[in-house]
Amino acid sequence: MRAPGRSLFCLTMLALALSACQRDTAAPAQPASGGDQPSADGVQPLVETPGELQDVVEMDSSFIIGISYPPEANKYPGLAAVLHAYAQAAREELMEAVGGATLQPGTMYDLSLSFTTLLDTPDMLAIAADGSSYTGGAHDNPLIERFVWLVPEQKLLTAEELVPGEEDWRVISAYVREQLHAALSQRIDADELPPDERSRLMRSAGKMIDEGSAPDVANYQQFEPVPGPGGKLSGLRFVFPPYQVGPYSDGVQTVEVPAAVLLPHVAPAYRGLFAQS
Structure with missing residues (x-):
């Protein structure tokens, strides 16, 4: 029909x-x-x-x-x-x-x-x-x-309910930021830019990453569950729209955070959703 x-x-x-x-x-x-x-x-x-x-x-x-x-x-x-x-x-x-x-x-x-x-x-x-x-x-x-x-x-399920503590977001933010900086470095290296241009892009794009992935729950509103064994989740994939952690030309960026990193910081009511390592 x-x-x-x-x-x-x-x-x-x-x-x-x-x-x-x-x-x-x-x-x-x-x-x-x-x-x-x-x-x-x-x-x-x-x-x-x-x-x-x-x-x-x-x-x-x-x-x-x-x-x-x-x-x-x-x-x-x-x-x-x-x-x-x-x-x-x-x-x-x-x-x-x-x-x-x-x-x-x-x-x-x-x-x-x-x-x-x-x-x-x-x-x-x-x-x-x-x-x-x-x-x-x-x-x-x-x-x-x-x-x-x-x-x-x-x-x-909201990010505020999932991870309620400010200090918990600091740990998650540090992991996400590290992954985003690594991906940025790989993209710039692939372009084989002159050293001065590479340094300039690393500074400007790195600043956007640091601001857009700061340990503020407002930066982590968009997330996707990552399926794992036994019907549980193996982690979450955080989604960052254009402009949040990079220029418009970089498009949507994502970082997958494994359950091993998330679980100590997830509210007790929702820990059962994740696979226990």
Whole structure:
């Protein structure tokens, strides 16, 4: 039943990719998907089937929107509501830009957002949100978010609850920072830069790493569970969006922290999620 919608969404995602590469190519005006009538300003309202997340496709002469959800998210209404709220906030931000901007001829704003399942077990459902929003400027704005839903408790697992102590974050931060600096050194060495240029890049990029990986829980909000033996987790993968620990050109960066490093610092209520070494 969902195959036609999936096909249409794939076509839309192709159009999104083309619009990101060719901002001067105008897209033809098409009616937005769904059966509702457009509002007075010509913008189609975003409508979800009650109780179920559905993929979204909206197209106009000035914007294009594509949002996809994994079917697993519909198993838990609380999680589905959180995902929908995130997508709706991204859409509203785009539409505010569309309504308040004077677009140059041929310019298109776009929102591309894909929710994918990272882990689905009786204890946990982890969802990744990855995408971008273009509202003008030199490049897209990245959309990066991770959602870890605890099935028995029917709630999101947050970094604050997982590791509640400030001193604990210092240990985790030190590990993450070491890994990021090592990866930076490898990337720069691969470029075979002159010594002066290499030194300059190491200083500037190293400063971004130190600031973005500081032992502040706000820097570690995005994390993914790493599956391990016996249905337990072997660690967590912390996700850093562009600009947090490096320039936009470096893209999304991740650091996997093993359970052996994490466990002494995890709150007792959540230590059972991890494999014991």
